[in-house]
Ligand SMILES: O=C(O)CCC(=O)C(=O)O
């Protein structure tokens with residue numbers, strides 16, 4: 001399996017996918033694209049994630065910086081931030097950075113930085129309904145999630161449920177299958193992760209605008 005990664009041709013022109021994503025966001029505020037992440041990036045991310053031992057993960061928290069609290073009623077996944085030190089992390093961050101530039105040119109979103117982490121949801125883990133960004137409170141503008149699970153069956157659960165607005169109780173379900181991309185405006189779409197029967201691997205990330213004010217720097221995370 002590891003040997004195959006080297007054989008996957010690297011796809012270098014991503015503009016068609018970037019345009020599809022831009023169009024989706026422009027017309028509906030979100031984009032769900034099945035199996036769309038270039039396979040060489042998805043395979044590299046999965047291999048890297050599987051190589052992380054449990055010491056590299058930490059229990060996911062809620063909120064930012066010093067205010068971060070661990071609340072096991074809200075989410076029970078574990079995460080590991082992506083720094084770009086690994087080849088897989090670098091491939092991913094470069095792809096996301098190219099997407100950021102494309103969306104800025106095309107939709108004038110003013111995206112400034114990108115932060116992302118691997119997430120592992122062990123069997124039964126969940127993330128209750130939430131929004132990634134509260135109006136006026138944070139500078140996360142666009143959420144991006146990709147999934148790294150092959151052969152996911154319907155009754156494995158673990159879907160992302162994306163709700164149109166705070167009143168929507170039905171939502172749209174996204175199966176966490178290898179290479180599927182889900183992007184949505186962070187303030188506008190409540191969402192949740194349903195418990196899965198199997199280990200569920202993903203990468204979640206956020207594009208942010210720069211909220212630095214004259215005497216305060218505001219680095220990602
Ligand atoms: O893994 C997913 O489908 C979504 C994760 C999520 O909502 C988050 O990390 O904020």
Ligand SMILES: [Fe+2]
Pocket residue numbers: 130131132191
């Ligand atoms: Fe979220």
